[in-house]
Amino acid sequence: MTEEIDRPQEETLENLGRKGLRMIQSKNGFRFGEDTVILAYFSACVAPLRKKGTRALELGVGCGAASLLLSGRRPDMTIDGIEMDKGSFEIFQRNIRLNDLSDRLRPFHGDIRDFPFGNTLSGSSYDFVFFNPPYRDPKRGPITNKDVNSEALLNARFEKHGGIADFIATTGSALRPGGIVALVHRAGRMPEVFSAMNRSGIEPTKLRIIYPDEKSPATAFLLAGRKGGKPGGFSVGEPLIIRTSDMQLSEEVKKIYSSEG
Template identity: 35%
Template sequence: MIRNDEIILDLDCCGYKLYQSPSGYCFTTDSVFLSACVRATSNERVLEIGSGSGVISFLIAGKTDALEIVGIEIQKRLYEMSLRSLELNKLNDRVKFINGDIRTIKNVLPAGSFDVVVSNPPYQIHNSKDELSEKEICKTEVLCSLKDLLTATKRLLKYGGRFYAVIRTNRLVDLISEMRANQIEPKKLIPIQANIESDIDLCIIEGKRNGRPGFLTCKPIIIYDEKGNYTPETQEIYYGHKNKGN
C-alpha cells in the first residue's frame, strides 16, 4: 500500500516498480549506470551494500541471471520501502533485503559467501556535528565510510569475486587506495560524461578479489547528445534488457 509522500516509479526493466519518497532519498542516474555494468551469472550470488530502497538490486535482477541478490541497508525506512517494492515485483525467490549495519553484521552474512559485491557508496566526507537527514546520510560518510565498505567487501567476497562501485571522481583515488588495502585489485574504469564537452565527475570501477595487476580505462559513457537527448548508449542502458556479458 502506498503511503503519504510516496510515489511508485516504473523502472523500465521487466515491468519492475519502486516505492520512492520525494521528501527523502530518491535514486539517481548513478544507480542506473552502475547496475548496467554489473555481470552476474546464474550460479552467482550478489550483495548490494547500502541498498536504499532497492533500485540497484531490482535492476540487477532484471538485467542479469544472478542466482540471488541480497541488499543490506542501515536506514529502516528505506529498508521497509524495499520490502514493499519486493512484494510488488514478486521477486521473493531471488531478492532479499536485510536491515543492518555492514560494520557489525558478521554473524548474519558468512565470510566469502558472495561472488559479486556492488555499492553506490556515500561519497561526501562527514565534517558536521548536525543531525543529518535521510538523504544526507545516503550521501555522507557518517554510517559507512569507504574504509568500512571495502573492509566488509574483503570479508564477504569470494577469492576471484568481482566488486563494482560508482563514485565521484574526486573520491576515486580514496576508493582505489581502500580497494588495494583490502586485496581488491582495480581492473576496469568506466567514465560517465554528461556530454562530449563536459568534465568527467562520475565513474564506475570494477575490481577483483586477489586479482593480478592490470587496469583498463574504457571509453566514456556519454549521457546526452548535442541536442540534449539521451545517446543511443544511454537509451540502451535505461530501456534495454540483459547486460552485455551475461
C-alpha cells in the same frame, strides 16, 4: 496488490521499465537517478556467471532500485541487500513483495560495518558485491543544506555511517576469493577508492569514467575489481557520456535505459 493500496501519499510508485518491475519511493527521501541505473547495467556486465547461480550482495541498498534493476538484467542472481536506515529498509521490503521477488532478493537491516552478521550473512561467501555509496565526506563540508529534508536523504548523501574505505573493507570480507566488486563514485574520490581496494586485497580490473556531456569535466566513474586478482589485467573503457551537446541522452545511455539485457 496490497502494497499499492497501502501506499501513503508521501510516496510514489515508479515503473522501472524492465521486466515489468515497479518501485515504491519516498517523495522526501533519496530517489534513485542515473548513477543507479548505470551501476545496475555495469554490474550486469562485469558480474561473474556461475553454473549454480550467482550470489550477490548490495551494500547500502536503500529502497532497492539497483538490486531490482540488476535482478531484471540477471535472472541467474540471488541478491542480499543491507540497509541501515529503517525507513528505506522498510520500503525495500515492500518493493520485494510488490515484485514477488522474495525468492531472489533478501533484505537485511543493519550497518555494513558490522558485516558479517553471525550465521545469517557470512564472510567470503559472495560471488559479487556492488554499491553506490554516499558521495560526500562530512569532514569536507556541512552535512545539512536546504535540499536535505529527511534522515534517509542525509544517510544516502553523506558518509555518516561509514565511508568508502568501510564499504570496500566490507566488500573484501564478503567476497569469495576471485569474487568481483562493482561500484560508482565521484571522480574526485578515485584515488581513495584505489587505495582502499589495495588495502583490502582487491585488484582493480575495469574503469569507465562518466562525463555529464561532451565538454564538461568528469563527474563520476564506474570501477570493477577482483578479490585476490593479479596485477596486469586492468583496462580503461571508453568514456561514458551522459548527454550530447543539445542536452539529450547519448545513444549509449538511451540503450542502457531501454535494453532488456
